Amino acid sequence: MASGSARLERRAAIRYRVPARAQLFWSDARVANVSVSDISAHGCLVMGEHVPHAGARVFLSLEISGLPNVRLPATTVRAWRQGTTGQAAIRFELPAVSAAGLDRLLRDRSEDTGAGIVLVVDSEDESRENVVRAARASGLRVVAVASAVDAICNARDAPIDAVLARSDVHGIAALAAIMHDAPNALRIAYGRRDSVERALTQRYAHAVADDPTSPKCLGRLLGDRTRIVLPD
Numbered sequence: 001m002a003s004g005s006a007r008l009e010r011r012a013a014i015r016y017r018v019p020a021r022a023q024l025f026w027s028d029a030r031v032a033n034v035s036v037s038d039i040s041a042h043g044c045l046v047m048g049e050h051v052p053h054a055g056a057r058v059f060l061s062l063e064i065s066g067l068p069n070v071r072l073p074a075t076t077v078r079a080w081r082q083g084t085t086g087q088a089a090i091r092f093e094l095p096a097v098s099a100a101g102l103d104r105l106l107r108d109r110s111e112d113t114g115a116g117i118v119l120v121v122d123s124e125d126e127s128r129e130n131v132v133r134a135a136r137a138s139g140l141r142v143v144a145v146a147s148a149v150d151a152i153c154n155a156r157d158a159p160i161d162a163v164l165a166r167s168d169v170h171g172i173a174a175l176a177a178i179m180h181d182a183p184n185a186l187r188i189a190y191g192r193r194d195s196v197e198r199a200l201t202q203r204y205a206h207a208v209a210d211d212p213t214s215p216k217c218l219g220r221l222l223g224d225r226t227r228i229v230l231p232d
Helices: 004-012 096-109 124-136 148-157 173-180 193-201 215-222
Strands: 015-017 021-028 032-039 042-047 059-063 067-082 085-091 112-114 117-119 142-145 160-166 188-190
Touching: 004 059, 021 193, 059 085, 059 096, 067 096, 112 117, 117 124, 117 148, 124 160, 124 215, 142 148, 142 215, 148 160, 148 173, 160 173, 160 215, 188 215
Parallel strands: 117 142, 117 160, 160 188
Antiparallel strands: 015 112, 021 032, 021 059, 032 042, 042 085, 059 067, 067 085
C-alpha cells in the first residue's frame, strides 16, 4: 500500500493533455486500443471498448508525438463503465527517476495542463448524463459516478477541483471522506430543495446548482474557483 506522502504526490502531480495513441496489454495476452486523458508521471485515465478489471497488472504502450513505444508498467486501481465505454484509472509503477523523465516528456509535448476535474455524483442515469453533458458543454473535464463510494475512490485517485452531487444520492454523508482526500474541492449540491438545504446545513456542500443541466449555470459556478455563488 502506498504511503500517505506518495498518495499526496500523485494527487498533486500535473495532468497533461498529450496527443497520443495508446494500447493496453494485460494478462492472457489481451490487448485493447484506448484513449488517454489526465495523464501524469504517476498514472492516467483510459477509455475504450475493453479495459482491464481493478487490480490487473498492465502495460500501457504510448505513441507520443512521433515517439513510438513508450511502454509503461502499471496497475489498474479502478474500472467502471459508462454505457458501452469502459473506463479505468491506472497507476504507473515507475522508479522516481523514470517518473521525472516521463513528466519532462509529457510537459514538452503537452497541449495544455490542468489541476483537476469535476466529479459528478448522481445515481439516476438520465439525470447524470444530462449533468455531464452540460458540464462538458461548459468546457469542463468530467468524471461521472453513480454513488458516493465510487466518488470517494475517484477523489483518492484523481485531482478533483469540484464535486457536483445530487443531494439525495445514497451515502451522501460519506462525501465527508472527499473533504479529507480532496480538501480544496468545491462541493456543489443539486436536487430536491429539502435535501439541498440539509446538505448545506451539514456542510456536505458549499453551494447550490439551481439548474445543473444548464452549461451557463455550471459555468457560472465552476468557471472561477475563487468565487462561490449561492442562490438568492
